[in-house]
Amino acid sequence: MIFFDSVSKQYPGGHEALRSLSFQVDRGEMVFLTGHSGAGKSTLLKLIPVLERPSRGQIVINGINLNRLSSRRIPYLRRRVGMIFQDHRLLHDRTVYHNVALPLVIAGVPHRDIGRRVRAALDKVSLLHRETAYPVTLSGGEQQRVGIARAVVTRPPILLADEPTGNLDPELSEEIMGLFEAFNRVGVTVLIASHDLDLIRRLGHRYLSLGDGQLTADSGRAGRGG
Numbered sequence: 001m002i003f004f005d006s007v008s009k010q011y012p013g014g015h016e017a018l019r020s021l022s023f024q025v026d027r028g029e030m031v032f033l034t035g036h037s038g039a040g041k042s043t044l045l046k047l048i049p050v051l052e053r054p055s056r057g058q059i060v061i062n063g064i065n066l067n068r069l070s071s072r073r074i075p076y077l078r079r080r081v082g083m084i085f086q087d088h089r090l091l092h093d094r095t096v097y098h099n100v101a102l103p104l105v106i107a108g109v110p111h112r113d114i115g116r117r118v119r120a121a122l123d124k125v126s127l128l129h130r131e132t133a134y135p136v137t138l139s140g141g142e143q144q145r146v147g148i149a150r151a152v153v154t155r156p157p158i159l160l161a162d163e164p165t166g167n168l169d170p171e172l173s174e175e176i177m178g179l180f181e182a183f184n185r186v187g188v189t190v191l192i193a194s195h196d197l198d199l200i201r202r203l204g205h206r207y208l209s210l211g212d213g214q215l216t217a218d219s220g221r222a223g224r225g226g
């Protein structure tokens with residue numbers, strides 16, 4: 001589902017954020033990505049929906065070779081990859097409903113289908129009752145759940161999250177991770193960058209560790225409890 005072969009990323013200015021990185025995540029896996037600040041976790045995630053391009057190497061996502069993907073096809077790829085950020089990136093002048101509807105509007109989904117799909121996404125994160133609220137009136141955990149609803153509303157087979165619990169207390173972090181596990185149980189492939197080693201160990205999913213842009217550990221595809 002996610003395949004990196006000898007991928008390097010050098011930013012303008014010379015810094016090599018990823019160095020010849022190879023790994024694979026199978027369909028339906030849930031995997032954590034860990035490593036020190038600046039190790040390259042965000043860079044790795046950004047390569048998957050082509051928010052950045054690699055300098056070298058090959059990336060294949062859901063059967064699509066990104067080296068051969070024309071700019072015209074990038075929106076198609078992005079609808080297949082849901083992305084969640086630590087700071088939610090919600091639009092503060094739009095209601096919860098309109099924030100979640102936005103990816104469908106951009107994708108040109110018929111108006112009559114949008115309401116049903118937005119409500120289905122809000123239901124999955126237990127926020128149906130807040131659809132008319134504005135993001136500032138929500139707690140941090142609720143805002144993150146809106147971010148998750150927006151990421152899943154196009155029903156992507158892949159979910160990526162960059163420090164999704166970075167601003168949340170341990171209890172809320174577990175709740176958010178529980179949501180990712182629920183999506184994973186129905187077949188979604190999930191890749192989450194996180195600093196929270198205690199939480200990662202407790203959940204017992206496979207993890208990849210990055211150090212200075214290289215893979216330093218892979219707990220293994222069957223890795224549980226490690």
Ligand SMILES: Nc1ncnc2c1ncn2[C@@H]1O[C@H](COP(=O)(O)OP(=O)(O)OP(=O)(O)O)[C@@H](O)[C@H]1O
Pocket residue numbers: 011012013015016017035036037038039040041042043044
């Ligand atoms: N747009 C950019 N231009 C230049 N250098 C960048 C850019 N984005 C990231 N870098 C550099 O690439 C390296 C990897 O950064 P990245 O954000 O991927 O790490 P990270 O593991 O996600 O860190 P953190 O946990 O602090 O978010 C860092 O040295 C960073 O300064």
